[in-house]
Amino acid sequence: MALDAKIPQGEMSEKWNYYKGHVKLVNPANKRKLEVIVVGTGLAGASAAASLGEMGYKVKAFCFQDSPRRAHSIAAQGGINAAKNYQNDGDSVFRLFYDTVKGGDYRAREGNVYRLAEVSASIIDQCVAQGVPFAREYGGLLSNRSFGGTQVQRTFYAAGQTGQQLLLGAYSALERQVALGTVKMYSRHEMLDVVMIDGKARGIIARDLVTGELERHFGHAVLLCTGGYGNVFYLSTNAMGSNVTAAWKAHKKGAYFGNPCFTQIHPTCIPVSGDHQSKLTLMSESLRNDGRIWVPKKKDDNRKAVDIPEEERDYYLERRYPAFGNLVPRDVASRAAKERCDEGYGVGTTKMAVYLDFKDAIIRYGKTEAGKTGNENADSATILELGKKVVAEKYGNLFEMYEKITGENPYETPMRIYPAVHYTMGGLWVDYELQTTIPGLYSLGEANFSDHGANRLGASALMQGLADGYFVIPYTLGNYLADEIRTASIPTNHPAFEQAEKEVSDRINRLMNIKGSQSVESMHKRLGKIMWDKCGMARNEQGLKTAIEEIKQLKEEFWRDVKIPGDINEFNPELDKAGRVADFIELGLLMCMDALNKNESCGGHFREESQTEDGEAKRDDENFSYVAAWEMKGDNAWELHKEPLSFEIVKPSQRSYK
Amino acid sequence: MEHYNMNLTLKVWRQKNGKSNGSFESYQVKDISSEMSFLELFDVLNEQLIRDGKDPIAFDHDCREGICGACSMYINGQAHGPWQKNTTCQLHMRAFKDGDTIVVEPWRSKAFPVIKDLVVDRTAFDRIIQAGGYISVNTGNAQDANALPIDKKDADAAFDAAACIGCGACVATCKNGSAMLFVSAKISQLSMLPQGQPERETRALNMVAQMDKEGFGNCTNTYACEAECPKGISVANIARMNREFLRAGMNSED
Ligand SMILES: Cc1cc2nc3c(=O)[nH]c(=O)nc-3n(C[C@H](O)[C@H](O)[C@H](O)COP(=O)(O)OP(=O)(O)OC[C@H]3O[C@@H](n4cnc5c(N)ncnc54)[C@H](O)[C@@H]3O)c2cc1C
Ligand code: SF4
Ligand code: FES
Numbered sequence A: 001m002a003l004d005a006k007i008p009q010g011e012m013s014e015k016w017n018y019y020k021g022h023v024k025l026v027n028p029a030n031k032r033k034l035e036v037i038v039v040g041t042g043l044a045g046a047s048a049a050a051s052l053g054e055m056g057y058k059v060k061a062f063c064f065q066d067s068p069r070r071a072h073s074i075a076a077q078g079g080i081n082a083a084k085n086y087q088n089d090g091d092s093v094f095r096l097f098y099d100t101v102k103g104g105d106y107r108a109r110e111g112n113v114y115r116l117a118e119v120s121a122s123i124i125d126q127c128v129a130q131g132v133p134f135a136r137e138y139g140g141l142l143s144n145r146s147f148g149g150t151q152v153q154r155t156f157y158a159a160g161q162t163g164q165q166l167l168l169g170a171y172s173a174l175e176r177q178v179a180l181g182t183v184k185m186y187s188r189h190e191m192l193d194v195v196m197i198d199g200k201a202r203g204i205i206a207r208d209l210v211t212g213e214l215e216r217h218f219g220h221a222v223l224l225c226t227g228g229y230g231n232v233f234y235l236s237t238n239a240m241g242s243n244v245t246a247a248w249k250a251h252k253k254g255a256y257f258g259n260p261c262f263t264q265i266h267p268t269c270i271p272v273s274g275d276h277q278s279k280l281t282l283m284s285e286s287l288r289n290d291g292r293i294w295v296p297k298k299k300d301d302n303r304k305a306v307d308i309p310e311e312e313r314d315y316y317l318e319r320r321y322p323a324f325g326n327l328v329p330r331d332v333a334s335r336a337a338k339e340r341c342d343e344g345y346g347v348g349t350t351k352m353a354v355y356l357d358f359k360d361a362i363i364r365y366g367k368t369e370a371g372k373t374g375n376e377n378a379d380s381a382t383i384l385e386l387g388k389k390v391v392a393e394k395y396g397n398l399f400e401m402y403e404k405i406t407g408e409n410p411y412e413t414p415m416r417i418y419p420a421v422h423y424t425m426g427g428l429w430v431d432y433e434l435q436t437t438i439p440g441l442y443s444l445g446e447a448n449f450s451d452h453g454a455n456r457l458g459a460s461a462l463m464q465g466l467a468d469g470y471f472v473i474p475y476t477l478g479n480y481l482a483d484e485i486r487t488a489s490i491p492t493n494h495p496a497f498e499q500a501e502k503e504v505s506d507r508i509n510r511l512m513n514i515k516g517s518q519s520v521e522s523m524h525k526r527l528g529k530i531m532w533d534k535c536g537m538a539r540n541e542q543g544l545k546t547a548i549e550e551i552k553q554l555k556e557e558f559w560r561d562v563k564i565p566g567d568i569n570e571f572n573p574e575l576d577k578a579g580r581v582a583d584f585i586e587l588g589l590l591m592c593m594d595a596l597n598k599n600e601s602c603g604g605h606f607r608e609e610s611q612t613e614d615g616e617a618k619r620d621d622e623n624f625s626y627v628a629a630w631e632m633k634g635d636n637a638w639e640l641h642k643e644p645l646s647f648e649i650v651k652p653s654q655r656s657y658k
Numbered sequence B: 001m002e003h004y005n006m007n008l009t010l011k012v013w014r015q016k017n018g019k020s021n022g023s024f025e026s027y028q029v030k031d032i033s034s035e036m037s038f039l040e041l042f043d044v045l046n047e048q049l050i051r052d053g054k055d056p057i058a059f060d061h062d063c064r065e066g067i068c069g070a071c072s073m074y075i076n077g078q079a080h081g082p083w084q085k086n087t088t089c090q091l092h093m094r095a096f097k098d099g100d101t102i103v104v105e106p107w108r109s110k111a112f113p114v115i116k117d118l119v120v121d122r123t124a125f126d127r128i129i130q131a132g133g134y135i136s137v138n139t140g141n142a143q144d145a146n147a148l149p150i151d152k153k154d155a156d157a158a159f160d161a162a163a164c165i166g167c168g169a170c171v172a173t174c175k176n177g178s179a180m181l182f183v184s185a186k187i188s189q190l191s192m193l194p195q196g197q198p199e200r201e202t203r204a205l206n207m208v209a210q211m212d213k214e215g216f217g218n219c220t221n222t223y224a225c226e227a228e229c230p231k232g233i234s235v236a237n238i239a240r241m242n243r244e245f246l247r248a249g250m251n252s253e254d
Helices: A012-022 A043-055 A093-103 A110-130 A162-180 A245-252 A285-289 A316-320 A330-342 A359-372 A380-406 A461-484 A495-514 A520-535 A541-561 A573-597 B038-051 B123-130 B152-162 B169-173 B180-191 B200-213 B224-228 B236-251
Strands: A035-039 A058-062 A183-186 A189-197 A200-208 A214-218 A221-224 A263-269 A292-296 A354-357 A415-424 A441-443 A626-634 A637-644 B005-014 B023-033 B101-105 B114-116
Touching (some): A043 A162, A058 A189, A093 A110, A110 A461, A189 A495, A200 A495, A245 A441, A263 A330, A330 A354, A330 A415, A495 A573, A541 A573, A573 A626, B023 B038, B169 B180, B180 B224, B180 B236
Parallel strands (some): A035 A058, A035 A221, A058 A183, A221 A441
Antiparallel strands (some): A626 A637
């Protein structure tokens, strides 16, 4: 099948307008007869379900948590981008588009990204109207900050809890529709398969996680808004429940998977403290605006940070990248930290950490504050005290979180940080309309592959999730459903539903009957270690080939020896997890194959074979300027399809931060 | 920070499902690192139970960084355990010492029935939000965000109220099982913002009515909720809610 991205005709800046002007519409009376299934109610799903409900469609929405308000989106800290140019600092739709394509290292589709930048401003309007309490200036207008080293201030935020406030906004819009009866919400439900009839997605099989019962749900269309799959690495900044299952089931039914190996490793996370570690906690990127990153100049230096004099510290980012210093993009900062630790300069008990130091910022702010009161000769204690106050105002909640976890006070001693898996740019392949390769099956938010190329910019995931849900799908879905108005609801005793339910039930029974000796958790950990060591921050041919063999073996072992306690027809989190880990194992395999195929370094994907003499990533546009869309062809077998990328506006160049 | 290991006795509430009666079971855990989180302690215990062919303990959790509101353990008589302004997932084992006995129960409230072990049903909170915890604005109807300046004081105060994570610790800790802190936080957030004005009165009336319908208890001003709230939601919100409710009640008579 040839991949058609369905990019509308016309100038880049006119495409979305053209599309909206020519798209098919569904009249209000018909909307009431059309049923839409929305799987996932994070930012993408909640905004989509609410908007579609408002438009008059009959919506069923699903999430596996006990409430939509707990989706992983709730944890986003730093902010959301929008091309409002409220700061009058030269931002525009074009600039946000340009930064996103370039930041993605030229592996995203220009048409999609332009639309994203275009609708970004409406997101902020919508959220404010819903009562989202963004940070404001004294004049009462919205405040912005710069994020991730951009030259303009386009990031809107609500302290360090932007995701929470945005999700609660979308959640309240969703609950309003639930009250109005346009949306029926199924929480503590997990979608376990897509039901296909005549080549179209027509519903899902879901499991009630409280009773264990399987349910059949019909929909004229199905939207997967099920988030990212960073937990394939076991340890990541994602919530514990985040998983690939919904996307993977769709993949198995024929939806192509785009760029699976594109993973974002975030440079500033709290390091692993021991074998018990269950997840990693992000320390927002905004900290790099004020913190300086360093390691000792001496290998295996066991002195305390405060005992290491200035001249024995290596501020390696400032040294290697004088132009950007501590504000280099996430992928560059992460690899540089790994390089230092691998060479033996790491700090802390595990030696797998670097320092993020606020001392200089505290002094700088302290002096400014003292200066404001005319106190030019303030003593150092006063300066420190004043400076700490400023830092607390900016990052107080993050410093508190750090102290709760580590027991160390980051105002007094530098934070220890290390990179961790954070976000997956890869996901279900979708066209301009967010439709997968299965007609009637759509994917929104982090679950799709679309807008971030090989590297996502900070504060752009929240933007994309809400763009997809509030402003894109309400148009594009109509274009499909307009042709479905004559399709009556299909009763769920249709053989396709029976068949799909039977397959799901057989798989669950098979899992429960293994009765082996190894816990799900222990096997997930093993998968994570293979992925992190061989398909993590740096990848090479040999390692990936080994990983592929190891994962195949792990898969065989899992289906022979996993041990799942409890019963099927009860609340059984171990069983839920087993199903998810089984899917992660298969995904891990595909990620390694994709990484092996991509013999270039690009954004978050670093192939050791493809680097410059001084160790920087080297892209290969000649051979790899395409989206890798994988089609499953059977057990452990895939076929690669390529969607060529062309750049009309943002001409590819090597990124340089020197 | 010095790290240490400890051996502990855990007394955990076990209940097969909503229909069965529950009881405490005791477990011994060894070599627990002071660096672990409280939920990682449960991970270790569960691995041990699975190895021994026993049923692991069910508990709710997701983000494990204090923001999703899923985790909900009542630890040694305190919602979310001994640390102030803290969720169960953020509690770390350095709060305990070698030889301690730790008693862990689910949230106990008529409106939060137990599903299994430490997992309770908090959908009552969703239904209260459905009753009015929103501003009715359809997608696409909004004006430019800066067309409506909001005093920073009001915006900050609304944010403080909006920081509630919907965990239900306030209910669990209240001897009356009152949900006033949760409900008042949402009513306050929206009543302090200009966007929230048009529905201000119906919102207060409807949310309070739903709260009563769900079987939450009355508030007798013990302030236990504020003391245990992981997000420091202030009881001043309850006073504001009462004013909103009275105001709405008066206006609805004409
Ligand atoms: C710690 C952290 C901080 C971040 N900070 C920022 C930031 O500052 N700015 C930014 O732009 N981005 C940030 N991100 C990224 C951003 O938060 C996510 O990419 C985004 O929220 C994803 O939203 P989503 O709606 O696509 O998915 P999610 O919020 O992950 O929602 C997934 C939904 O799908 C449901 N689901 C999944 N599988 C199934 C299934 N099989 N059946 C039923 N339901 C299912 C879940 O229940 C959930 O409702 C951050 C991420 C992390 C981890
Ligand atoms: S008010 Fe506090 S204790 Fe109650 S639900 Fe909200 S965050 Fe939890
Ligand atoms: S697990 Fe999310 S708040 Fe504790």
